[in-house]
Amino acid sequence: MIDQYSLGRILSTVAIAMILRIAPWPDFMVALNPDWVLLTLIYWTLALPERVGIFHAWTFGLLTDVLTGRLFGQHALAYSLISYACIKFHKRLRPFPLLQQQLFIFLFLLVSQLLLFWIKSLHTPGQLPAIFWLPVLTGTVCWPLVYKTLRFVRLLHNSK
Amino acid sequence: MALIASIALLITEHKSPRLDPLRSGLSVLIDPLKYLVDMPVMVFKNTQTAISSQTSLKAENKVLREEQYINKSKLLKFDALEKENIRLRALLENSFKLGEQVLIAELLSIKMAPYEHIVVVNKGTRFGVHAQQPVLDTNGIVGQVFRALPFSSEIMLITDLNHAIPVQINRNGLLTIAVGSGQLNRLNLPFLPNNADIRPGDLLITSGLGGTFPPGYPVGVVDDFTPESTKPFPAITATPKAMLDRNRELMIVWTKSTPIPLGVAPTTSEADTKNTVLKPLDTAIPTTTSKPATQKSNHD
Numbered sequence: 022m023i024d025q026y027s028l029g030r031i032l033s034t035v036a037i038a039m040i041l042r043i044a045p046w047p048d049f050m051v052a053l054n055p056d057w058v059l060l061t062l063i064y065w066t067l068a069l070p071e072r073v074g075i076f077h078a079w080t081f082g083l084l085t086d087v088l089t090g091r092l093f094g095q096h097a098l099a100y101s102l103i104s105y106a107c108i109k110f111h112k113r114l115r116p117f118p119l120l121q122q123q124l125f126i127f128l129f130l131l132v133s134q135l136l137l138f139w140i141k142s143l144h145t146p147g148q149l150p151a152i153f154w155l156p157v158l159t160g161t162v163c164w165p166l167v168y169k170t171l172r173f174v175r176l177l178h179n180s181k
Numbered sequence: 182m183a184l185i186a187s188i189a190l191l192i193t194e195h196k197s198p199r200l201d202p203l204r205s206g207l208s209v210l211i212d213p214l215k216y217l218v219d220m221p222v223m224v225f226k227n228t229q230t231a232i233s234s235q236t237s238l239k240a241e242n243k244v245l246r247e248e249q250y251i252n253k254s255k256l257l258k259f260d261a262l263e264k265e266n267i268r269l270r271a272l273l274e275n276s277f278k279l280g281e282q283v284l285i286a287e288l289l290s291i292k293m294a295p296y297e298h299i300v301v302v303n304k305g306t307r308f309g310v311h312a313q314q315p316v317l318d319t320n321g322i323v324g325q326v327f328r329a330l331p332f333s334s335e336i337m338l339i340t341d342l343n344h345a346i347p348v349q350i351n352r353n354g355l356l357t358i359a360v361g362s363g364q365l366n367r368l369n370l371p372f373l374p375n376n377a378d379i380r381p382g383d384l385l386i387t388s389g390l391g392g393t394f395p396p397g398y399p400v401g402v403v404d405d406f407t408p409e410s411t412k413p414f415p416a417i418t419a420t421p422k423a424m425l426d427r428n429r430e431l432m433i434v435w436t437k438s439t440p441i442p443l444g445v446a447p448t449t450s451e452a453d454t455k456n457t458v459l460k461p462l463d464t465a466i467p468t469t470t471s472k473p474a475t476q477k478s479n480h481d
Contacts (some may be wrong), residue, residue, distance in 0.1 A: 079186065090328060
């Protein structure tokens with residue numbers, strides 16, 4: 022069942038994801054830091070597609086743009102595209118075992134990173150190192166963790 | 182629809198600063214998160230101060246006092262030199278820019294994005310900070326304000342790949358541009374020919390061209406290099422003077438844009454007291470005639 026509390030939970034998990042995004046990691050980890058906000062968003066769009074829609078994704082994307090000081094709209098664009106795909110495929114993705122889900126998560130993160138890369142290369146010349154793509158991998162690796170944690174958060178709410 | 186909206190946003194912001202109010206508004210929502218992330222570090226620092234012993238504090242106090250004496254005695258001479266310089270410039274019929282104020286801002290421990298040397302400080306437009314203000318530490322130029330938000334501002338360091346700063350060599354006044362290398366301890370000087378008069382150990386100071394940075398502040402020291410006769414431009418690098426990765430306190434500078442009229446003795450920089458935090462700072466070491474040149478903006 023869904024009630025008004027779930028939005029608070031969604032918002033707080035997204036806030037935590039944003040904190041993780043800008044946390045002062047040691048230098049070698051900054052380049053590996055996965056897109057926590059997107060992972061959280063993917064989870065919620067898969068779990069509660071009737072609750073979290075493209076508009077939420079777009080808003081969170083805008084907030085992430087402000088948070089990380091990007092050009093306005095690039096995260097919004099990527100997040101709304103990914104959330105559309107998630108909502109479209111949520112029935113197919115949900116019963117998958119985690120390993121198979123990770124494959125799709127990998128694809129989603131790759132598409133998102135690709136979009137960010139294109140937008141970045143459109144407005145600033147200059148190359149990025151190959152390590153730019155590593156957050157896609159680390160994000161895929163982190164997916165089971167995100168999944169389990171957020172599932173716990175969601176069920177915690179249901180049992181009450 | 183979200184796609185169209187995002188693309189529209191992207192294009193609008195790329196072209197004009199019209200979306201800044203929106204960003205400021207959203208940043209009010211987001212900034213608490215930044216402070217939250219910074220909190221553990223701040224709490225750690227505060228406890229460290231609280232539990233440090235009296236003897237160590239006394240020792241520190243002594244060192245600081247001695248330093249202050251030395252600095253003060255240096256400043257005594259500086260005042261006279263400055264007046265003399267203004268008189269000389271009046272003889273040459275040059276105007277002289279003077280008077281800068283600083284605001285001390287504290288760094289927030291946040292990593293915004295990899296591959297970019299952008300740091301966040303805890304002072305924003307509420308303190309009168311605006312984009313393109315120069316930022317210093319006690320050793321030299323740190324960078325410039327890239328984006329000012331209500332409660333925080335983003336500062337682009339001089340070592341950022343997209344940053345360039347007009348400099349001159351203190352020894353002979355050779356003008357060039359120092360470009361960020363993407364590494365915190367290195368600046369590139371890509372626009373000098375092989376026969377340029379530049380030596381390892383030369384001090385680079387801001388030239389004041391471009392209008393963003395006031396003239397005369399130290400930027401970096403030229404590293405060792407070997408002239409390459411096969412290439413048209415030698416690979417000259419410099420080490421920034423500012424402690425880019427170690428400082429928590431930075432100074433945001435306001436430069437007075439009105440030149441002082443000729444022949445008039447300068448009144449000691451009277452503060453534009455919009456804000457009580459502003460402190461006057463007498464640091465205008467004249468190096469070049471400050472002439473307005475094309476604005477060199479370094480946008481992401």
